[in-house]
Amino acid sequence: MTTLEGTAPHPAQAGPCATGPALAWEQARSVARHSAAQPLTPVARDLTDALGHALAEPLAALTDLPSFDTSAMDGWAVAGAGPWHLRDSAVLAGHRPEPLSDGTAVPIATGARLPTGATAVLRREHGSVDARNGMLYDHRDLGPVAVGRDIRPRGQECHAGEPLLPSGTTVTPAVLGLAAAAGYDRLQVHRRPTVELLVLGDELLESGLPRDGRVRDALGPLLPSWLHSCGAEVIGRHRVADDLAPLREALRHSSADVVVTTGSTAAGPVDFLHDTLGEVGARLLVDSVAVRPGHPMLLAELPTAADGLPRRLVGLPGNPLAAVAGTVTLAAPLLRRLGGHADAEPHRMRAAAALPGHPRDTRLMPVVRTDDQVAPLPFHGPAMLRGLALADGLAVVPSGGVPAGTTVEVLNIPGQ
Numbered sequence: 001m002t003t004l005e006g007t008a009p010h011p012a013q014a015g016p017c018a019t020g021p022a023l024a025w026e027q028a029r030s031v032a033r034h035s036a037a038q039p040l041t042p043v044a045r046d047l048t049d050a051l052g053h054a055l056a057e058p059l060a061a062l063t064d065l066p067s068f069d070t071s072a073m074d075g076w077a078v079a080g081a082g083p084w085h086l087r088d089s090a091v092l093a094g095h096r097p098e099p100l101s102d103g104t105a106v107p108i109a110t111g112a113r114l115p116t117g118a119t120a121v122l123r124r125e126h127g128s129v130d131a132r133n134g135m136l137y138d139h140r141d142l143g144p145v146a147v148g149r150d151i152r153p154r155g156q157e158c159h160a161g162e163p164l165l166p167s168g169t170t171v172t173p174a175v176l177g178l179a180a181a182a183g184y185d186r187l188q189v190h191r192r193p194t195v196e197l198l199v200l201g202d203e204l205l206e207s208g209l210p211r212d213g214r215v216r217d218a219l220g221p222l223l224p225s226w227l228h229s230c231g232a233e234v235i236g237r238h239r240v241a242d243d244l245a246p247l248r249e250a251l252r253h254s255s256a257d258v259v260v261t262t263g264s265t266a267a268g269p270v271d272f273l274h275d276t277l278g279e280v281g282a283r284l285l286v287d288s289v290a291v292r293p294g295h296p297m298l299l300a301e302l303p304t305a306a307d308g309l310p311r312r313l314v315g316l317p318g319n320p321l322a323a324v325a326g327t328v329t330l331a332a333p334l335l336r337r338l339g340g341h342a343d344a345e346p347h348r349m350r351a352a353a354a355l356p357g358h359p360r361d362t363r364l365m366p367v368v369r370t371d372d373q374v375a376p377l378p379f380h381g382p383a384m385l386r387g388l389a390l391a392d393g394l395a396v397v398p399s400g401g402v403p404a405g406t407t408v409e410v411l412n413i414p415g416q
Contacts, residue, residue, distance in 0.1 A: 022288040022295060025329060025362035025396070031286050032299055033333040035312060039340030040191040040257070047180055050171045052231065053189035054340035059165040059175075062183030065157040069114040073150045076127055076136055077118040078105040081144045084136045086129060091115060105136045114151060121150035158182070168342030170231075190340030192233040196256035197223055198240045200247065200263040200273075201318060206239075218320045218385060219262045223327070226414035227260065230332045231339035242270040244279070251280050251302065257311060257338060259302065260331060263318030266296040273298070273315055282313065286330060290361040293317070293382030294325030299334070319382040325364045328394060328411050347393075348407045349374045355408065357401030366391035367410065374410055388413070 023031065042056035071077060077091060077100060078084050084105035091097040091108040097115035100106060105122070106115060114121075128139045138145060158164060164178060171179075171189060179187060197220070204217040217239075224234045235256055240247050242264070251259060264273040277284065277300050286299040294317050302311040312334060316326035336343075352373035357363050366387040367374040374395055379386035393410040402408055 022290040022361075023286055025289055025291040028286050028289040028291075028297075028299075028329055029333050032314075032330040033337045033343075035285055035299065035301070036334060036337040040193060040338050042188050042340075043191050044186045045189050046186055047176050047184065050179075050187045050189050051173065051176060052228075053171050053187075053192060054231070054342070055165060055167050055169045055171065055175075056188040056190045056340060057167050058163050059169070059179060059182070059184075059187075061158045061160055061162045061164055064155040064159050065181060066152050066154060069118075069154050070152045071108045071110055071112050071114060071121045071150065072152050073121055073123045074110050075108060075124040075150070076105040076122045077108040077115050078120055078122050078136070078145060079103065079115075079117045080119060082122075082136065082138050086134050086136045118151075119147045120145040123150060166342070168340055170341055190338075192231055193257040193335055193338040194235045194255070195227050195232040195258045195260055195335070196235055196254045197227070197237040198247070198250055198259060198261045199237065200240050200261055201242060204239070219316075219318075219323050222320070222385075223260065223262070223316075223323070226324075226327060227331065227335065229414045230327075230335040231341055232258070232335045242272065244272040244276055247272055247276045248279055251276060251282075251313070254311070255305060257309065258331075258334065259311070259313045260316065261313065262316045262323055265298055265315045265317050277313070289329055291325055291329060292358045292361050292363050293319065294322035294329065294364070295361065297322075297326035297330055299330050317382070320385045321366075321380065321388060322382040324388060324394075324413075327414065328364070332414065344412075346409050347412070349410050350407050351375075351395070351402055351404055353404050355395055355397045355402050355406075357397045357399055360399050362399065363397040363401075364411070365395045365397050366393075367395045368392050374408070 079100040080102040084103055087104060087106040091106055091112045093109055093111040097113060100115045100117040122138055122145055126138055126140050127136055129136050199217060199220045203214045206217055210216055220237060224237060227234055240250050261273060264271040281303050282300040284300050289295055289297055296317055298315040300313045302313055305311050314331045316323040350373045352370055352375040355365055355376055366377045366380050368377055369392040377387040377390055391413060393412055396409040
């Protein structure tokens with residue numbers, strides 16, 4: 001780690017080098033992940049508000065599932081061997097049925113509670129009723145219906161108290177459905193980290209065609225949804241001029257858990273981020289990463305907020321694909337850790353073609369999936385987004401590249 005409070009030279013004074021040595025890509029991700037000692041405080045959320053959060057405690061069943069024997073098919077609940085005397089009233093879902101005696105049957109709907117005494121369910125397509133005597137017959141003539149046939153027995157899926165999901169699981173729509181079925185109205189989840197996005201650069205336009213040496217801001221529209229998909233709650237997005245004073249004030253007054261900036265991470269004539277961090281008393285944790293694109297990215301610890309909670313800043317490069325590299329390298333691991341999300345297992349796929357690498361650094365390359373392989377895409381320069389728009393993921397290409405047939409780690413693109 002390097003600090004802005006020591007004697008390390010500022011990049012503008014030290015030429016193209018950063019204030020500290022560039023960290024290896026995986027090491028930088030680890031620093032970002034572990035810079036949050038623990039996830040944010042657990043909170044209780046109604047099921048409708050818990051989507052996207054991470055479980056703060058294991059999810060255990062509050063009841064047996066199903067909580068009573070139910071019919072798995074439309075048909076008839078039967079007791080004993082047939083043929084059966086058919087009762088008139090049907091058993092519907094949500095009703096408590098009358099018991100069945102041996103040799104009798106009753107129409108039953110899928111999901112309805114099985115009457116006491118029933119031994120099986122005869123599917124509607126397998127039975128026929130003789131209108132003359134009111135008897136139900138199994139027209140397949142295969143012998144007695146097997147006991148338990150087409151019945152979902154109580155506790156088939158789980159029993160009360162049984163663990164269903166570990167803490168750290170992301171609450172997806174399927175998790176919400178399982179929680180509701182298991183008896184939950186509210187869930188204990190970790191609070192989403194708040195993020196304020198500061199878009200730096202006097203050259204950026206918010207509308208219209210590029211003109212007079214100015215370009216459209218691509219990151220302002222791109223990043224908020226990506227940060228949200230990493231588990232963040234984006235509470236603000238602001239344009240900040242290329243000037244030390246407004247940037248300093250924006251950092252001092254931000255109430256976000258994480259401030260994300262775009263641009264000003266290098267050593268250009270209007271790159272004021274390092275100087276600003278020094279003025280506000282920040283501590284650099286990562287200052288440049290050995291990855292292409294995006295190597296002049298940074299992670300800093302900001303002074304503690306008024307509520308006593310630590311704050312952090314992720315500085316992304318200004319070039320669009322380089323900023324994407326910074327997002328998956330530093331922002332995503334930090335935000336997922338703060339939000340309590342479990343680390344995902346690395347996903348590896350075989351390269352369908354050679355993936356060229358950088359001579360020394362890790363390279364993040366947009367790729368497209370073909371069957372169980374990935375192939376590189378063109379238009380992958382640091383300022384380009386065309387390849388990324390077609391990509392299914394980012395291949396982590398080690399220095400020197402990999403030949404066709406080699407397996408590589410593939411990162412999911414946020415929001416996909």
